Amino acid sequence: MTASVRSKLLLPAGALPALLASAAPAFAGSGGFAPVSPQSPNAEGISRSYWFVTIFVVAVFVLVESLLLAFIVRFRRRRRSRDADGAQIHGSTRLETMWTIGPVLILVAIAVFVLAKLPGIRDVPAATAGSPNLVVKVTGRQYYWQYEYPNGVIAIDELRAPQGTTVELEVTAPVFDVIHSWWIPALGGKIDAIPGRVNRTWFAAERTGVFRGQCAELCGLNHARMLAAVEVLPKAEFETWLTTRKDAQDAGTSPLGRELYVGGCAKCHGLAGEGKVAANAPALKGSRIVTDAKAIDVLLRKGQNLMPAIGRDWSDAQMRAMTGYLKERFAGGN
Ligand SMILES: [Cu+2]
Incomplete structure (x- = not known):
């Protein structure tokens, strides 16, 4: 083995332990290869389909990679000259039948499994008299x-x-x-x-x-x-x-105003109304507009410059909740 070949082999050999070390965390739960643990029948169906397909994915990967490694070793060049041809082999009916029928069976198994699971994933279960949806x-x-x-x-x-x-x-x-x-x-x-x-x-x-x-x-x-x-x-x-x-x-005391603020406004204007979280949004803290329900109504329904018409189709209750919250929270700059 020449020095250059040896150094080329060193890199994959060094990478292997790192790869193996990262395999375990990669498989572990949320954020890894595995789906999050399902908490609803439809998520269960998705998760089971995932694992069913994964069995074949892993089996095919292991089979192909082991054959590859085995062939690399078994049919290496040894002392043959660079331009000498390898043995010319073709026409193994048994092998060809196996590698044709094998994948067909795998695909049929996956199709049958997934199609059987699909209604349970997609279709909304019918409501019953005792438990309406x-x-x-x-x-x-x-x-x-x-x-x-x-x-x-x-x-x-x-x-x-x-x-x-x-x-x-x-x-x-x-x-x-x-x-x-x-x-x-x-x-x-x-x-x-x-x-x-x-x-x-x-x-x-x-x-x-x-x-x-x-x-x-x-x-x-x-x-x-x-x-x-x-x-x-x-x-x-x-x-x-x-x-x-x-x-x-109905009484105008629900946390809807706060929720609209956190969900709608804060993503640009900041949770504390400090401004400039996104799109160079102005600060709301101490801004004069927060006490002017009418101006806010117009601004939210029509938008202005980079400010989208976030309340274009809001109900009056939503708009009241929003204007009420802005006033209570930010008037006077507190
Ligand atoms: Cu989205």
């Missing part, structure tokens, strides 16, 4: 998620849902907005929020807790800040929350 309208907007419950309650970015109930999501975006994508990995696959069109997806959370996700379609400057979360509560607790929130919303 909860239908929530999910609207993707630059750069927040808006949820509307059947009783009119509006919430931003964080969706609350009852444990064990099928939650049917009608996912959309306003016609003047752009495409977003709803995705909470533990609760199912992603689904596009397309302007003017309603896509349906669902989940039925198996346990309580907070499950996080993020807009999965590049939607503009603040796409990375377009986070989403689903907080799953015990059923009774959820029902209480929904009615209490409805009463608060």
